[in-house]
Amino acid sequence: MILSLAPNNHYKTYDMKKILCGVDIGGTKLSTALVKYDGELIDKCIDCDHVDKPEHELVEQITANIKRLIRNNGLTETDVLGIGIGCAGHIRFRDGVIITTSNLKGYKDYPLRDTVQQNFSIPVILDNDANAQAFGEFRFGAGKGYDSMVFLTISTGIGAGIIIDNKLYRGLTGTAGEFGHMIVEPNSELICTCGNRGCLMACACGMALPHLFRKKIGEGKISKLNLPPGFDYEKVDGKLLKQGLDMDDPVSKEIIIDSAYYVGIGIYNIFQALNPPLVVLGGGLLSWGEFYLSRIRETFNDLARDMIYDPFGIEVSKIGPDVGVIGAASLALELC
């Protein structure tokens, strides 16, 4: 056992050899953290200057962050079980390669895992951020006690991860569980980033909100949100609709109900494909709260009816805002 200064400035003890390290490469933040074996955060650092850096500089930044955190907490590399890196985009898991990512410039077929690995003697694992969050939620959050679950994160886009028999299911390339591209409305006027019509992501998440809001206003609906003249509807996001929901704005509520409907259909399709005992929902749009969640459950139950033979849970993520980096750290548990 060793003593460390935890983020809340209270001294805590934890088992050596059981520390996990996580790195979450996001579009605005690069988060690095040390996490206890049970998911509790020990220490973290956040950078916001990583996005425009060429590949080798990002690797240097990640390496320096990890080494500094280890040193500052009185640890050595051998106290850490492994380093998990979560990155948005398509990741060829088997090879540890970023196939493509929209968050960073470059990084086409970039072997991030092995390049970081050259700087460490402990194992490095790379996966996409949704899989990392899913596994974190499975090990430390709402999925604790289950052996299988599906995680959906609903924010600007929709990401997902599948856990079957205590392991992430990744498919052949590593892109299994791209439920955001599951088609829920083939005749929709909403076209997804993938080019298809009516993907769940196109209909239900943050990227759909400006269009949906503009459309309702175009239909003559009146919003109670006091938007200034010439308001740019591209700025409509989950936060604005939360304000609308709180002030009983009919336009905001209609859009939230529509989103819940499509997410409910999506969960129904997941239920039929995988029959998991639990679907965990995370991401920014869950700030819409019970109003949103109850309608998601309602749509699911209307569709699944008496085809539910055993308890099926639709629950909200429990880890909170650090789920990205804690999830990334949890990937190290896959190594043992």
Ligand SMILES: [Zn+2]
């Ligand atoms: Zn799509």
